[in-house]
Amino acid sequence: MFKALALSMLVTALVMAQALVAQARPESFADLAQTVSPAVVNITTSTTVARGTGSGPVLPDGSPFEEFFRQFREREEGEGGEMPRPRRSSALGSGFVISEDGYIVTNNHVIERADEIIIEFYEGGEMPATVIGTDPKTDIALLKVEADNPLPFVSFGDSDVARVGDWVMAMGNPLGQGFSVSAGIVSARNRALSGTYDDYIQTDAAINQGNSGGPLFDMDGKVVGVNTAILSPNGGSIGIGFSMASNVVTRVVDQLQEFGETRRGWLGVVIQDVTTDVAEAMGLDMVAGALVTDVPDGPAAEAGMMAGDVITSFDGVKVPDTRELVRQVGETEVGKTVRVVVFRDGGTQTLKVTLGRREEAERAAGAGPGGDEPEAAPEPEAMMGMTLAPLDDELRSQLELANDAQGLVLQDIDQTSEAFEKGLRAGDVITEAGQQEIVSIEDLEVQIDAAREAGRKSLLLLVRSNGQPRFVALTIQED
Template identity: 70%
Template sequence: MMRGLTALVLGAALVLAQATFTEARGAPEGFADLAQSVSPAVVNITTSTTVAARADGVPQVPPGSPFQDFFQDFLDRNGNGNGRNAPRRSEALGSGFVISEDGYIVTNNHVIDKADEIEIEFFSGKRLEAKLIGTDPKTDIALLKVESDTPLPFVPFGNSDLSRVGDWVMAMGNPLGQGFSVSAGIISARGRALSGTYDDYLQTDAAINRGNSGGPLFNMDGQVVGVNTAILSPTGGSIGIGFSMASNVVQKVVKQLKEFGETRRGWLGVRIQDVTPDVAEAMGLKEAKGALITDVPEGPAREAGVLAGDIITSFDGANVADTRELVRRVADAPVGEAVRVIVLRDGKTQTLSVTLGRRETAEATPVATGPDAEAPSSADVMGLTVSPLTSDVADELGLPADAAGLAVVAVDELSEAYTKGLRVGDVITEAGQQKVVRVQDLQDRVTEARDAGRKSLLLLVRRAGDPRFVAIGIEE
């Protein structure tokens, strides 16, 4: 009986192991069929730009000087006379791909930036002049248009959110100006951010080099899941770390460029920071998630009743995990339409309706603050020496004369406050989400937090006008 049961268990384990193994897909036999099917829609891009020549090295002599004719003759003989200061032409190479049969082409903004002329070369050798429809420097995407007598072959976008780490991908483009070229690899990582506000890159080990910029990254179904944009390299060449802007970001940008010739992103009108574990503890939260509002200047959010210290947990029906997610959701939301925003305030949730503005035209207004404190004094609190912000001190710090709060006049370098980045010249405007204008205000907030059993106190700190929340441990 035991022997039969053992055999049954081993048999089941073998079946399970086989089932698990078959879930993994093997490497494709080749990429030739895929490359052949999509290559007619991939293009090389050559741009020409007028650049003013530098006058470095040209001898400067006073007009009428006896040396003027001598130097002019010398420069003329060497072909550097009047032409030395004349404009010259600069050419650059890149890649792109056709997204519609009527000639719309996607590439990187940096490929065509400041170009006077843009020439498109197709896989067939056909060449056409392109005109610029619109650009978005924030995602480094540009949309071009060519006119053709016949419908052009094109490739569709895929859903980059369905791309998984380990999936096979193929890159096409014009690396190092060598012409049409194919490289293959896998998706190494997702959701990479480099330096842009709206970054959402797929990282790939498919070889990407200079000249590949603007070219497509294909999945195995021949769909574009990314636009090859950047490489990470100490040598300037491919070392297997390339980045492609995710197609789901690109599609939204392209749609707006095609319709308006520019982007039109939503604008909420708040300054935000991530909810870190120590900030969550200081605010009595169970989880460190959401987007913490540090400032609410004049704009849509203020008009809707959003306050500094609120934590946005949901935007337009979707949960918000962190600031990056909120920024992207707001940008994708339609301008001029009301959206539902759920905030956490004083431990309770509130639902607000915010009519979004347009980010490209928004101008923030500095927040007005209270009057000067009446009785200047100073005290040491949590490793900080603070004093009320008088008009004279505000002037020294470059702040408005009516600015209010506590100026940091010294910081103990062995304190947690110093470790958290507080420095002389910072201004504390809130403690425990309450305004502070006197030293006693801050001391009272410390006492209240300690009595409530909290280990840290949340401070709203401004430096050069920019606010951020910092949680500082409470000394016993």
Template identity: 65%
Template sequence: MQNMQSNEEFTLQYLAKNLPSRRQPARSAVKVATQLKMSLPMFAVALTALLAFCAIVLASMPANARSAPASFADLAEKISPAVVNITTSTVIAGRTGPQGIVPEGSPFEEFFNNRPRNNGPRRSSALGSGFVISEDGFIVTNNHVIEGADEIQIEFFPGDGQPTELLNAELIGTDKNTDIALLKVDADTPLRHVPFGDSNIARVGDWVLAMGNPLGQGFSVSAGIISARNRALQGSYDDYIQTDAAINRGNSGGPLFNMDGEVIGVNTAILSPNGGSIGIGFAMSSDVVTRVVAQLKEYGETRRGWLGVRIQDIAPDMVSAIEGLENEKGALVTDVPDGPAKNAGIQAGDVILNFDGDEVEDTRGLVRRVGNTDVDKTVRVVVLRDGSRETLRVTLGRREAAEAASASGDDTPQEPDSLDILGMTLSELSDDMRQELGLSEGAAGLAVVDLDEASEAFSKGLRAGDVITEAGQEKLETVGDFEDRVADARDAGRTSLLLLIRRDGQPRFLALSLDD
């Protein structure tokens, strides 16, 4: 009995070291049994243990697990004819300084550049990439690749029936907010092109291919994986796919492909201490690009929805200061200039919880959702006001045509008075103070004239010269109003008071503790 136990232990140890094929476990097990010269009972025990082990291994593997491809050659050969090199010619003014990463004025100036900088006016050539999206010659690239260009020329991938000569491209339209541009060429024959894929179903860890013209070296392909999704760099409409596929200067505007040969991103930016790839590249997601391209194709420009509010995210310490608010979700309205929101009755201090049927997580999500909504569409907006939810109907305007709207002030000026409270010295506004602070005639509120540097107000960024226009989501005209708001909040059992602050005309909310 002791010998049998020892043999079985030895068998299991051997099997653990010499795992048989998943496809033919029984045949492999017989081979192992033969090598060990097992008896039939011992073989049955070993086979049972082996099959149980294989079942555990197989159960732990994802059902849709995909191994790394043996080669990307077939895919690259299929999609490469649609990738193009872009050469631009521009007369530029001189500028001193080292070569950067993007042209001056691009929204990605600190990230990505294809143009050198020298002194004196001169004609400059720049290189970038793009890809054909239709047989009739529409081409997508980055705005910063072609911005300010006098001439745009397209070079096609050699062979496969694509044009062999350089073709001049017409600029159809651009969108600086997403750094996307749409071009058009006229060719004698239908062009090879590639489709867009759905970036929303792409997953971190999926294989991707980046193609383009890095550093002017000609057509090139690099492989990697999706490192992260939903990255934001600078703009309100950012939705970047991060990848470790090699992206360098000249790859700007080139496609990022999934393994089905679909474009799920437009290579746009890199993070790098030296201007070269270190495996942190960004491609604008196809979910954003397809909307922009459709509008550029139809109108030659973008037409984004516009709600007409200034908003900020909700800080954790604001939750207890806003009646009826349960968590940090939503967008807090700081100002309502003339526009759609004001016409619909949205007010400063409202918390936007839902827009057109979608829950609002934060300001970035709201801005993108509004921008993706059709101009002139009437939508339902749910706001939290005075502890209760209200549903308002707002007919959206067009953002591009209305961004210059400004807030109005209708309050009556009061005689100056001052108050020391919560580590602040507050003063009612005089005409001289309004002029000094750049406020409109008749603007109301309390000026912060001094601060205790050990106070919470100072630590949260309040400074002399700031103007407090609301406390507890009610307008302030006198220092007595402020005292009343503090008393009301304490009577209601609140531990903090929400203030609306203006500095250089820009509004923001902050919450101050009411602890003595």
């Protein structure tokens, strides 16, 4: 009797569990779509372009259509070599209203270079829009329409709580077909495509051309992403779409609304990821952090940061890699003084850095070549698969380096060597070894011996390729 009762209870529990799983999938998205649709808009842009700027059809030599297209182009461009007449080009996209007074979010690429922007509302009617501000780095734009009455709008949700497997719904104007809804799940989180501040939600909800700038909703009707891109071999949806996470978008929108532009924090360092061999060469316990390769004039330099430091913590948050550090810095208020923990000389130090503004710092400055009398070139020497020679005036001139540039120039390299495999090439300049400046072959030999005595298997080199610094760890050969 007891066994039969226990079996019955188990069967009941399994049936209830299956019912709960079935209930996890919504029976319909109709109520949600009806609620949020009035805030979703179609966007049509017009741009004036010059005729004749395209290359036209590609035809094989001797094609019977060559004469036809030649005459067609002549009619388009006018007779007697007249300048081609300009024409209007239109494009379509999507967006959504975020406030009753008419602020609208879309993608920057939807409205970029547009002369005219028309907003079409779900419930009918059109309005012209003006651009409040854009951020090409996250592909976000903020528009504004002037309406006589309050507009229906939607709010942003917290994209950080979205989990892989959660249901989401995309809305927009795919392929110019008008308002359309598609549903799917969150396929992945924290995707990076090509931008510095990328943080995309990946979804299998159908996203096509024209969906760009439209919202990705969670089941509470909150916007957790802005539909931006798809991965597709044919231009259509294959179930891999990307939406910029709302927690990135809200920070950008707030700044565009307040300032008309973004104002990101700037630390003032050139960094690279810490690899396993670099960690071993530096004596780091973990393969994490951001390795500083250069410290130009700026906030970090003023705080005493040095090339060779490994940033392990920024403003109280651990730094796993360079991508996260760039995001953390960019999201921090300009002018804020933060604590930055760095690993240096086998221990940690805490620096106080007052952040500058990245947009102001992006004005680049270059150094010119030198012009003093050349000195006799020293004999090159082969080491670690590289043929090296100290910089002299002639080499500085050839490489267009500053007069005071120091280091060893790589004149030739064994293509079977580890150095070649790690990207070193002729013309690169090694300025540091073992985090010590080097100006001669003897300096490099001293650092190799010091690394051996310390029991290290590799030596950390600071290499400048076309002026860009990076650290490379090379294995030390046994004596």
